Amino acid sequence: MKAVVYKGPKEVAVEEVADAKIERPTDVVVKITTTNICGSDLHMYEGRTDLETGSVIGHENMGEVVEVGGGVERIRVGDHVSLPFNIGCGFCRNCEAGNTAFCLTVHPDPNMAGAAYGFAGMGPFAGGQAEYLRVPFADFNCLRLPEDASEKQNDYALVSDVFPTGWHATEMADLQPGESVVIYGGGAVGLMAAYSAILKSASLVMLVDREPDRLKLAKQMGAIPIDDSKGDSVNQILELTNGRGADKGCECVGYQCCNHHGQEQPNLTLNNLVASVRFTGKIGTVGIFLPHDPGADSEMHRQGQIAFDMGKFWFKGQKMGCGQANVKRYNRQLRDLIHRDVAKPSFIVSHEMPLADAPEGYRRFDAHEDGYTKILLKPAA
Amino acid sequence: MKAVVYKGPKEVAVEEVADAKIERPTDVVVKITTTNICGSDLHMYEGRTDLETGSVIGHENMGEVVEVGGGVERIRVGDHVSLPFNIGCGFCRNCEAGNTAFCLTVHPDPNMAGAAYGFAGMGPFAGGQAEYLRVPFADFNCLRLPEDASEKQNDYALVSDVFPTGWHATEMADLQPGESVVIYGGGAVGLMAAYSAILKSASLVMLVDREPDRLKLAKQMGAIPIDDSKGDSVNQILELTNGRGADKGCECVGYQCCNHHGQEQPNLTLNNLVASVRFTGKIGTVGIFLPHDPGADSEMHRQGQIAFDMGKFWFKGQKMGCGQANVKRYNRQLRDLIHRDVAKPSFIVSHEMPLADAPEGYRRFDAHEDGYTKILLKPAA
Amino acid sequence: MKAVVYKGPKEVAVEEVADAKIERPTDVVVKITTTNICGSDLHMYEGRTDLETGSVIGHENMGEVVEVGGGVERIRVGDHVSLPFNIGCGFCRNCEAGNTAFCLTVHPDPNMAGAAYGFAGMGPFAGGQAEYLRVPFADFNCLRLPEDASEKQNDYALVSDVFPTGWHATEMADLQPGESVVIYGGGAVGLMAAYSAILKSASLVMLVDREPDRLKLAKQMGAIPIDDSKGDSVNQILELTNGRGADKGCECVGYQCCNHHGQEQPNLTLNNLVASVRFTGKIGTVGIFLPHDPGADSEMHRQGQIAFDMGKFWFKGQKMGCGQANVKRYNRQLRDLIHRDVAKPSFIVSHEMPLADAPEGYRRFDAHEDGYTKILLKPAA
């Protein structure tokens, strides 16, 4: 079968690889209909991870089931399914508590928690930027889609990662109807966090970025765009909130956030959030921070540490939750919102491409070319 | 009346001051029966705050009501009451949400939240290490005590601060029955956090310290004492938890935590907690961290920043809650536990003294003299 | 001053009564700008309660503060305020827990909990269908309105009762985004429950009634109207939910619900909810049920008992929450939704009248005249 293969820093290719197949009785094989390029794929693409050459990338997958193992009870050949980017077992302590991003079974390293398709450090699982994908513990990991699966393909395609990841940011921030929220970062995840806040009837949704196409999408959905190239973002937020700060905050950038000189400054968004969220406010952080970052500019940063405003954070009585989204905790309800026409997240999709064009898609997305918000690959097209 | 007055670094005196009196219709005046010296009083005693000379100290107060204002509805002369160290109004947004440590009304500075008796930076309210105390918004701030108020005086005395503060640490860590928890710090607050964990039926309570008298009290109540002078605390905790780490963690030390060389290292306990708490675990931080610490050893620390293991914290999907305890959220239930003989926290009380001996008490407590765990002053004795 | 006075069954009159005035230091007096007629006012109007002749009715009040007591801290003359229909103290155990509908201080009977303006059995407090109203514990009971108070008068007017009561039904049902919900009853409260469900991004909102004007309003806001005069409501709901039943349910009718023959059958809606809500579903009941109903048709009903489908309720593992709405728990956030133009509940307002027309308003509303969904009285007009 054909798949997107990592060849080395800034290079991917579409090549023939071994077919996906049933390896255990609880597996299924899915024919991929849509698989997205994610911002976190770029970390691998740029060579900042230890991803092995030859690996198949892709963790935002959906498709049609074409083969089922003998121990699969619920999923049938022909089912259209969305696949959470995290792979869980369904019976470990974390999965049972809904923390499926931290499954204790699937990753072969017993000191690790969590696994994913085609992701550096998240286990030996092939990615889904390919014609077919093997799905372990299929009864647990497949979300069945209703009869409008094809018609709303680009909406459902976002249910494997960015929509639930944005939603997770607002959940960890404990966002309630009527509250105000500030979101740092207007990429696909930040836009989905803002969209989640609007679906939850926040009264004031502020999104901080500096790229005009992102700020425009924020405004279109009813959020207040905050252009931090036009002035200090914290001051702008305090002004919009009577000097008190936002009730809640979401971090959707991660350790690679840059200051106005284009230099990485990994503590920037978090300290801005501490400053712009009010006393007793809560912050949900889904932007990635790494325990080790060999390519960083200082010893502190190489060890995954940041100069964090702990004094202010403590004094203001704030709370913070972190980490990858537990997609399964939300994907049923987000699917139902799409199915019932309450949500239509595909407004962030900027490009659809056949699998063969993946190398070009990676190149343009990595270059932050204007308007490249979200690329969907269509292997079956 | 007589009161403990701050005279300057490392000096307090018992002097005559103006009598406490009703200033607004919603005030009462309380004759103090017990008022404790708190670890955080030492920050002021040591001159590390901007407390004005002449201020009356003391925020852990209880006593008998001797005068009530005309707008007081519930509290009567003769009531025995415990007074939360934080002063709230009962009707602002934060008080109504139970965040009484962050009252938006009582502190005169509109950019601040929260107020306390006799505390640097927490408003102009006289402390209770005195014969009498004025209590604002008395219907909201007085907790009435039952008929065993005198008999269990030393238990109820801990309901104004350290018992609820320890409890708050376990609440922010979302500690559930059957879980394991590690507590950094074995002072009065850390011991109360451990005791709270035992009352909540944690299955494994580990307390990290290096002072033998504290570790002994931990062991007596059924916790596992972890002596970090005998070996790395993180390793000891991992060993006790099958390598996975504790389910939950509590920080009860604060920015003045010291390494084995006796040097302050404000990130020490927090980074140890991130390392010794498991994936998806939660941390409650009640040890104090300051937004500005002019006396610190580096520019980063002076700005209230620490080198925080954000990468590990994020990767492990942990959560953290911070700040002063909202005493009113817990003091009814803790009072009832004492009243019904389920809890008896006074086992941490090491000394009782008349008010006149306060200067000696401060000196010995500040010197960490062996066995000086908790000092209670008795102005009415 | 002029006020709506209860004269006996089916008779109210606008008469001169003693002026509202400050009685305690914590009171304020409010000049009423809008005061609504509520469905529960009809219980009194119809003579089914023990309301004394001469009482002033009216618990859905808003207006402008004209006088403040000496112990009032926050509220100022000139403030525009919304007044929750329940009167709380702010410092009893129930108020502090957010259960302000069950205040233990305000009602003079120590065996009762909860108080309200102008309401049979809810204490000696005059109602607000009048020119002025005395508000006890004003700092706690007044919700300040922003500068658009006059412009959005009819929206804010619903924040004292029906909007938070509908919201409360969905809160007790623990309604989550993406879920389906069935609401029994399309009066003002049922419509507000449906509107709350839509604001919370329920994926499917079904409202059961048989009056065309109510079903039309339900449809206009995006709910599915279910006309139970056209067929069994339970079957209609099961059909819309794949035979499983709705995730959640709201009871917004109460003990006076009638069957198709127009006979009161107080167990009708609750048993229908048990049947039409799925296994593990939850039900919020805000429709009124009375502990004693002397006018009922059977001994069981007179004692406030109903023939409840306990077997099915238990077997399905359902949960139910009941009672008057704790308005203060929600009124800040609902105010902010209106202020920020996220919510506009006034679409249910059918009539505005001067105070003098109250007798006519009562008569028409009680007669269920077509289109009389919600009447707002304007004493200051």
Added chain:
Amino acid sequence: MKAVVYKGPKEVAVEEVADAKIERPTDVVVKITTTNICGSDLHMYEGRTDLETGSVIGHENMGEVVEVGGGVERIRVGDHVSLPFNIGCGFCRNCEAGNTAFCLTVHPDPNMAGAAYGFAGMGPFAGGQAEYLRVPFADFNCLRLPEDASEKQNDYALVSDVFPTGWHATEMADLQPGESVVIYGGGAVGLMAAYSAILKSASLVMLVDREPDRLKLAKQMGAIPIDDSKGDSVNQILELTNGRGADKGCECVGYQCCNHHGQEQPNLTLNNLVASVRFTGKIGTVGIFLPHDPGADSEMHRQGQIAFDMGKFWFKGQKMGCGQANVKRYNRQLRDLIHRDVAKPSFIVSHEMPLADAPEGYRRFDAHEDGYTKILLKPAA
């Protein structure tokens, strides 16, 4: 293999039946070491259900794994396991939400939710009062026990049902430390509810019954026994709670509760709970109520309805949760409490018997012989 077989009303026999075996790849077979007789087994024993003659009874099972299917990932031959009485799949909507008592996969009837071993109406699964038991979806349904599995056999034996069921009652009642709680029913489940309340540091635990051996066990664990043959239970509870009523309540009797004349009166305990729990209190009901009860004394009761004090329930703003316990939600933490010596529930075990004595055990237990609180069968002995 040998098993306890239902022969007809009031008759069971130990007979040879077909061996338990692997039927699907996700099954395991467990050699039963302990299997308890449950109060709900008596419903079947007495012939009040439609259990087919020849069925094997027994849903409170533990043992050692002797055979595993090819799709089982975690469970190994030799593991000692506790088996929740409810059988779940781990991947349906209800299981994922923790509602494992209402699994949508395992029961063959698509309109039903939930399944159990050897239980009338709960699917075609053989019971565990036998030498061996087939366990479906074994990775999900087996709780592994630590190295003290044999030593603490009688404690762990209670983790499959009565300990988590008692715990569930207190969870549905949302019991918090420091609160008071009343429990109706002092059988094994009621005693475990009281024990759970004590582990959760309730300040006052009251247990209502009239059998001296049950009341004695209640007293021994630190609860207040309330003998309702000595006076009205509601009055006794109000007296112990300053006339306010208990904060929370648990129903552990069910539809077969009897009045003082020994007549079944299925609304008795629930209406007593409504009367003895305070305004805003919550009630957890784990005693069984049936949708249909053909043997009942009135048409209302035959339809599974009761004359419920809905008026008082609503007026007091109470909440109620119902249904079978989701054992998996609690069994890890309860196991850990036993393992760490915090809990020792086996104090309720009155008898241990070999499997062969099951008929005698059933007879004596059904006759309520004095001291027959809980019988454990030991097939492997």
